[in-house]
Amino acid sequence: MMIKNTAIIDIGSNSIKTFVIDQEEKYSKIVGFDKSMSNGFDGNKINNFDTFVDSIKNSINKAQKQSSSKVKNIILITPTSKNKNHLISEVIELNGAQIEDNHLRQLNKSMIIKYKTKLTHCFKSHYVIDNKIITDSPIGINCGSLSLNAIATIISDEEIKLFKNIFSKIGLNLIFIYDSSIIYYLYLKSLNLHKKNIVFIDIGSSTTKILTIKDEKISLLKTLPIGSMNITNDLMTLNISKDFAEKIKTKNIDLILNDHSSVEIPVWEELGKNQKQTKSYEFIQSIVTARVDEIFKLVLSSIPKSKFFYSYLVTGGGSMQLNLIPYVKSKFGIELELVEPKQVKGIPTFWNNPSIMLPFCLNSLIENGYIDKFNLFKKNDSFSNKIWYKRFVDLL
Structure with missing residues (x-):
């Protein structure tokens, strides 16, 4: 698979991640990157089509400004659980x-x-x-x-048609579309891990994906309707902004340590008065841990065998809670291993964290040739071939 003037896009309910990639012969590199808010989309359906299209377009524009070439083609990691x-x-x-x-x-x-x-x-x-x-x-x-x-x-014809039209409206060509859970599976397979039984957990904004591998083959794919945004929404009931709630969630509150007596929270007001309220650290911590407990109880209840039978890998923006791994071990008795992207040239260090793991996995699979290696339908994988061309003509 030769990639030129192409962007990988991962669209979530909270953010859009865009990798502009360029490949010559066997050398591939990320030449542009952006992570922006996704608007007009709740993770399953589009609430405002024009706003959604604009947010995608803005992310692509920001990413391609860092590169010397203009993006023409899109590889999309499908954002819904309808597949x-x-x-x-x-x-x-x-x-x-x-x-x-x-x-x-x-x-x-x-x-x-x-x-x-x-x-x-x-x-x-x-x-x-x-x-x-x-x-x-x-x-x-x-x-x-x-x-x-x-x-x-x-992937449904309706879904394919929708995203093809979205990118056509922006002036881009959708050439590939992949399911997120399958990308994770192929990435784990490409690593040749010695672990045969794995529970892979991707804690996103509005959903948590579970991929269970037993004896090196998929035994469960499941999407839970809960994610880290539930924590943010709970914190926002304290009359604070979404941005500050996100900051508290990942940077201010430790799931284990309690070395602060209180947390100062700026109160959002229409007139912009600079007021603060004080809440006990233990109270804020309890809000965060309650949702973390809920997520992992649902994950463990979804696994058919003994929880000690598996190795647990966790990633996604929701895995960035302070001291998540020791907290889950003390609370549920399981050993978690955090899966993070390797440091890649082209991605700012600030953004090189588990929240971009999914597009990182796909880029790694493309760069190392594993998409082609595992793909049984190589000649039928692009929307530009005769089969897909006819299908889209029929749809449009």
């Missing part, structure tokens, strides 16, 4: 023969013929030998049967 993800498989009988490369090609071809007109994307997950052995490299093994397992995504 349908399925595990699918295709089997061939080998009757004790040794697995060869042509058997893998046969499985790939069979899956493409069967599903290519029905799915948006299809990414290879793993192979299963004789319904027992899970592997990524089956060649050379003698077996009775071999199955190819894949993760299939269906």
